[in-house]
Amino acid sequence: MYAERVLSGMRPTGRLHLGHYHGVLKNWVKLQEEYPCLFFVADWHALTTAYDSPQVIEESIWDMLIDWLAAGVDPAQATLFIQSRVPEHAELHLLLSMMCPLGWLERVPTYKDQQEKLSEKDLSTYGFLGYPLLQSADILIYRADKVPVGEDQIPHIEFTREIARRFNHLYGREPGFEDKARDAVKKLGSKRARLYEELRVRFQQEGDEAAVEQAHAMLEEAQNLSLGDRERLYGYLEGSGKMILVEPESMLTEASRMPGLDGQKMSKSYGNTIFLREDDESVTKKIRTMQTDPARVRRTDPGDPEKCPVWQFHVIYSDDGTRDWVQQGCRSAGIGCIECKQPVIEAVVKEQGEMRERAQPYVDDPSLVRNIIADGCERARKLAQDTMRDVREAMGLSYG
Known part of the structure; x- marks a missing residue:
């Protein structure tokens, strides 16, 4: 069998926030200790929905990469690269499109969902319909057998497995x-x-x-x-042919429990985010002004932590002792909301300080990030070229 390998990517859509950190990056940091990992900037994927404003993509790429490094993603342990710098992704996507039934793409659940969600955009494009296939090419080109995904992405991995199976069945029959x-x-x-x-x-x-x-x-x-x-x-x-493309498995990641400042999902469109590497003063101000249990109108009113967005921050950032103190103090009106927020402020500020420190060398000298990416692209490209050699040969495209 092929070696174990993890692949994951992220679209460059602007600065990253704590939701990205707790939902994705923290997991990447853990995975890089356990497996050979490839993490990539999915810039072509960003074009499937932002084709009319590509400048956002360019501005976001380098900021996002510094955020990855700030979060603890380590280029000595993982390969970091940009999708469009490895043109083999596009070649495999094109060749897979020759044998991918249209119905398979139309059945992908996110296709209709996204079209409805982004109804203000014209997404009746070939690129948008085909993006699950590009995603399959991203995975299959590295023969990655593990892909960390949230529950909503499982159908994409299933789709990729079907594509690999169909490809191997059609083209894995070498002569004799x-x-x-x-x-x-x-x-x-x-x-x-x-x-x-x-x-x-x-x-x-x-x-x-x-x-x-x-x-x-x-x-x-x-x-x-x-x-x-x-x-x-x-x-x-x-009963199939030679296995040319590897069927990947989903690695189900825990959904991020990181809420936004208002208790909804943390998202830039809701304006409820704390960005990675945000300065102490700004973090402190945002958490201080967070809404709390509406029942606590006065300091003397008892509250219920379960109804307060700040409690969800305690679940992530505080130890058991602090959480007990919050539960007891809030329900008995023994502590006020400002007091309750203080340990959260301290924990987030400390975490952000560590991230800023890790990021500083890259902010001071952007060429360091560009060198990491140049190395990563080269490593990724070698793996991609190996796969394409086998794919071309299997499809009869390696003419002498």
Whole structure:
């Protein structure tokens, strides 16, 4: 099988806020410790909805990258790059579009949702209809087997799996595939070859998924197989061709519990955000003026933390002791709202200070970010070119 690899991207739509940090970036920082990760700026994706105002994209890219670095994304551990600097994404997208049924794109749930949500824009464009396929190309070009997504994005990963399956089925049949696969079985040695044949029959005739897992484990242990033979045996096992594109799995990420200053979802369009790297004075002012439980008109009125947006900040930022103090003090009117907000202000200001400190070298010298991206694009491009070599060959496009 191909190596484990995580891929995730973000559209450049302006400055990032705490919702992005708790919803995505914190998770990226954790993932980069555990897997080889590729994180990219999805600038072509931004064009699917902002095609008429591309200047926003350019302004946002470098700011967004500094926000990633400020949040702790580490270029020594993960590959950071910009989608449009790896033109192979576009080539794979084009080739996949030749075999992608139109109905599959129209069925993607976000297609109708987004059209309704952004009804003021003309989204009856080819690019908007095709963006799930571009997203599939982004994943498949790196043979990434893990994609961290929220629940609303799961249909996109399912769609990508179907595209990979259809591609492998259509183009994974190299000339003489069956003969080559049978020769590869012999290389397993008689005992393993017998087991492989049994497992193959169990899967193809009885649909036994456990047989596939067992066979995969056995093939991974087989030392004397070339990568090509191993791929042939995976394909032969499941009755498809050689596996050229890898079917990714969704890694479900916890939804961000970070509310906006008014208790709604944090979003620039609601004007309820705290941006990453915001200065202390501004953060303090925003949290101080947050609305609280409407029942607490006077300082002496008891309140209910569950009805107060500030409590949701305590859930994220405070320890158990502080949370108990809030619950008790608010319900008994023992503490006032300003007192209650103080620990939150201190925690957010501390976190922001650390982010500003990490970001400072890049703010002082923007060429550092550009160098990180140049290196990342080069690394990403090598991986993309390997995949495209196999894709072109499978589709009969590698003319001598």
